[in-house]
Amino acid sequence: MEDERAHILPEADSGTSENSRRNFLKQSTLLTAIALTPATAVKAAEAHVDEKIAGAFEKMPVKLEVNGINHSLSVEPRATLLDILREQLDLTGTKKGCDHGQCGACTVHVDGRRVNSCLTLGVMVNGKKITTIEGLAKGDELHPMQEAFIKHDGFQCGYCTPGQIMSAVACIREGHANSEMEIREYMSGNICRCGAYPNIVNAIQEVKEGGFKV
């Protein structure tokens, strides 16, 4: 017989409770914080009944500028930028391939720098400018990198593609696209299981050599 955790995620709290935050709320209200907390919420927390109210306490306001549009959101601190983009803002161009910073499918620009949005909590980018694949083209006019990906067939299924393109643009901006070898090195955080690598390198080289403004 074994008693084992039945999931891959590490245990949040090895103590007796499943939710230390609400326990904290309960204990602190019982001690000194009663004056600061609405009485109904105290009761709710003590009785473990109204989880909705407790849940509301767990949300935080976040302001994001995404592709030039301002959003005022209320998010849980544990929500990743990736999930906020995909699930709350319906910007599904940014892809989830691993959720662990290991594949690059979720690459977006934060204040112009490429980041893995799955490793970035929404609350970490409060007040920042985010650019996703949906914000790269100017209306109907594609970004040169998007044009080059079509021309060189830098994809097959297309799932890694938004991340590749966002990474590729940043790669040139960073000054890391000076040779085929350098591009390969600096694009190695973006996995393409369809194996479009040579075509992707060719697309990036062409945009770089063409002197396009990226």
Add this chain to the structure above:
Amino acid sequence: MKVKETAIPGNHNLMPDDRTGKSALSRVDGRLKVTGKAKYSAEYNVKDLVYGVMVGSSVTKGTIKSIDTKKAENAPGVLSVLTYLNAPKIPGYQADNPSPKGPLKIFYNNQVYFNGQPIALVVADTFERALFASTLVTATYDTEAHQTNLLTNLDKGVSTRREDKDFVKGQANAWQSAPVKVDAEYIIPTEVHNPMELHAIIARWDAGDKVSVYTKTQGVKSSQRSIAQAFKLPPDNVQVTAPFVGGAFGSALRTWPHEIAAVLASKVVGKPVKLVLSRADMFTSVGYRPFTWQKVSLGAGADGKLTGITHEATGQSSVYEDFTEGVVNISQLMYACPNINTRYRLVSLNVNTPTPMRGPGEATGAFALESAMDELSYALNIDPIELRMRNYAETDPSNNKPYSSKFLAEAYKIGAEKIGWTERSQKPGTILQNGWHIGYGMAAGMFGAHRSSSTVTAKMQADGTLVLQTAVTDIGPGTGTAMASVATGVMDIPADKIKIVLGDSSLPPSPTQGGSQIAATVGSAVHDACTELKEKFKSMAGNTDPADYIKILKQQGLDHLEVTTTSKSGPEQGKYSMYSWSVHFMRVLVHPATGVVKIDKAISVADAGQILSPKTARSQMIGGTIMGIGMALMEEAVIDHRYGRLVNNNFADYHVPVQADIPQVEAYFVNKADNILNPIGAKGMGEIATIGVAAAVANAVYNATGKRVRELPITPDKLL
């Protein structure tokens, strides 16, 4: 979907279309893919959506003693926690076929067959809440001793299917009495498809028992059938939509338990449920290329003519379901040899069921056979290409039938020239440049060229747009682009006047995308439908050239004209043997002090019949070669047999090729039509792109170092 050819100046030429001399068609859905507008299964904005997260068993064999779901149920936002204790019975699981073996039945009983087997599904109003609550589910088990190691269980191999019975042509084990012999064992580890898109489903159960799903599948029709069967619904009650699939390579050939669970959950909670597998789930939920042991024995005369081939293989499957594949078939089919015998065995282990992965069976078998052929070439001191030519099969060695087409010799020639084969030294380990050993290797591949039935609707609209509709999916190879390419040829209209509609179970039927049959099958149906449509226009126009479709429609007072045509193979099937062929050439660098292997140059050449869409075909071939390089050098799912649990179920520890691993892979095509197989002359390409690659790499490593690695992947430790 309008495709604009870019005006970017540059020196990277497009591959010209050999048939027309014009530059090749770009991917018809390219614009949607580069702008993030292509929607994959988890990306539909469905109202009232709730989220599911799976909980897997933490033990490898036994029974669930208790599951505690209370904490999870009390967590914020949780709507339901399904387990075998409370899940409604799935009608299709109830025994009208009490066969002891079959697909895993989710939430069926307390049995645990493998580590990570789903034991609960948590549904909550947000993904974060479902994920958190899933960590609160605990279970206790009565565990039993498990078996996950194929190599310590080889003696338990059994023959499970009639198709897998021992094969003998001429005399068995004739290699033993040959003057020159090779007799060696080869091992491939478990490899996982790992498409970049996580398997995902959005399922909605509506009033009147109507089910709609967006799911990752290679076949919307087969998903429709499977879901209908599980819930005992008429197939028409089930709508499956999958216009974009983010890669699959075989992993989405069937309907998996998590899909059934999501449909069930949506019925239980009365809301649409989105279930996205985690990357870790991908290692235990959607199949893999099975760990396989092989032994190949070759006998030849001093002239290099094979006198005997013996190929044995033992693969693995789960304890609840048999999965077999054609590992040894390639040895029956590849070379002209009077005496061939093969044997295939299967061992049931406490693992999940494998599923075909790109070049299923054949890629595994080709690693062994083509490595052994290389070993034989050194034993005979005959060039490996020359050895293959001396044993070249002009007719099918298994039944003496003529081939519908075979241009493998041409492919050898093209590949040898492109890689610079004359630079190769027949003596291994002799070329050292800049501190690296250089080696050349080659290996061939083959796969059945199939054509099945497909129905296509071709509809010319008043504005001159041609709409092509069929239920096939496009998981990445460029099916839509190939369809457009065929249609432009027949209808003589530009590709940007063609609209392709795919991946919807309500469309006319087409087969599941798999087994390298779609270009030939659907391409032919597009050809036939367009030809018929054009004839219709022709008769309307009084048998004049029907080029101005808009005008004819106007004259006839029609707002559109359409035909629906079913197209399939005919009597040619019995008369000929039909295969696609490939050869892969590698130049590798091996670092003597560290054992690091770098692919310096990779050339793949295919005889895949007439190439329909040169640009996407080239990408498909390159992609298959890269997957083969992964198989050769890095991919290995490792189980800690003490616990029966995977230790590298993520992209940091399970390595797939990345940019830095891959040079400018080149792909070439013989590009000769197979006019017997189908009206468009196309043969399949998806599998042969990968089949043979791993052996080509291993053979090049041997040529570079004199070290023969017979156990994949070829990691540095094996070369030191």
